[in-house]
Amino acid sequence: MPLFGPRAFTLRIPGGPTGGPFGDNKLVYHDEFLSTEIGQTGTQFDGLGHIGIQLGKDGDKSEMRFYNGHTAAEISDAYGLKKLGVEKLKPLFTRAHLVDMVALKGGMMDAGQEITSADIKAALAKQNMSESDIKPGDAIMFHTGWGSLWMKNNDRFNSGEPGIGLDAARWVIEKDLALTAADTWAVEVVPNPDKSLAFVVHAELQTKHGIHNHENLIFDELIADKKYQFVYCFAPAPIKGATGSNGCPIAIT
Ligand code: UVW
Structure with a gap:
């Protein structure tokens, strides 16, 4: 998605801020970079791509079924779920x-x-x-x-x-x-x-x-x-x- 500015966590002084000062008005801001398991931690809601069942031989993705009969091969790739994403x-x-x-x-x-x-x-x-x-x-x-x-x-x-x-x-x-x-x-x-x-x-x-x-x-x-x-x-x-x-x-x- 479009991302304004250098949106990565850069620690300047303990506690930030992470951006600015900008403009004559000297605006500063805090933001953060988050790298974590996100969908399945804390208070968590399970989407329908979370859980599947291995039918057929173990490891056979064409027989690993998710909601609506989708196979693992159909719904996921290295970038996440292509179907049933939350x-x-x-x-x-x-x-x-x-x-x-x-x-x-x-x-x-x-x-x-x-x-x-x-x-x-x-x-x-x-x-x-x-x-x-x-x-x-x-x-x-x-x-x-x-x-x-x-x-x-x-x-x-x-x-x-x-x-x-x-x-x-x-x-x-x-x-x-x-x-x-x-x-x-x-x-x-x-x-x-x-x-x-x-x-x-x-x-x-x-x-x-x-x-x-x-x-x-x-x-x-x-x-x-x-x-x-x-x-x-x-x-x-x-x-x-x-x-x-x-x-x-x-x-x-
Ligand atoms: C499992 O992944 C089995 O459980 P949870 O829904 O808690 O992540």
Whole structure:
């Protein structure tokens, strides 16, 4: 894209500024050069080019399938995604339902602990809600308590997580929901109780059904205020060819 001036980080004095002074008015500015994994860090939204499934022989890109049946060979090259890049998405704005699993289970859930469809129904009932409140196109979000480890015990946070398994994923598909989310880095249970499976909920929801996923969300204030239904609003950063987006989702209550 067009880029004005020498837009690279040049440290002049500790802390900058990085540009100027310009003109008789002596304007100065700060900017930065960022080189990092960007779509899949922090509070992160999974685009549909993120997760695929290897069919056929391992390494055969013509049999590595992504959403809508696209092959790896078709969708990606050295410059990122040619199809399904996160920049293709419009901002998301939909009703969301927050499921408080901590209230249901009596405390923070543990790594490898699965949230089932029966748990979802029980948690909703405890919140005086029912699954009939949840309509096609809505978002479903899970407060597991695991997010309380963030920056306090990162080793444990990364070691695994509680989350939805295939049973709950099938419930999400049946309800025709648009998005799943949680206070964890994958939303799904890790490790999966079936040790032969790796991130199978990602593949089931994203690759096979085009259902988006939002990870590492903070629900503390919503939970404290017992706000279980709100409007979820998020505009993915339109980074061309990116697999996902960081950024700040908003709950409008
Ligand atoms: C995987 O990549 C499997 O998970 P995440 O969506 O957290 O990046």
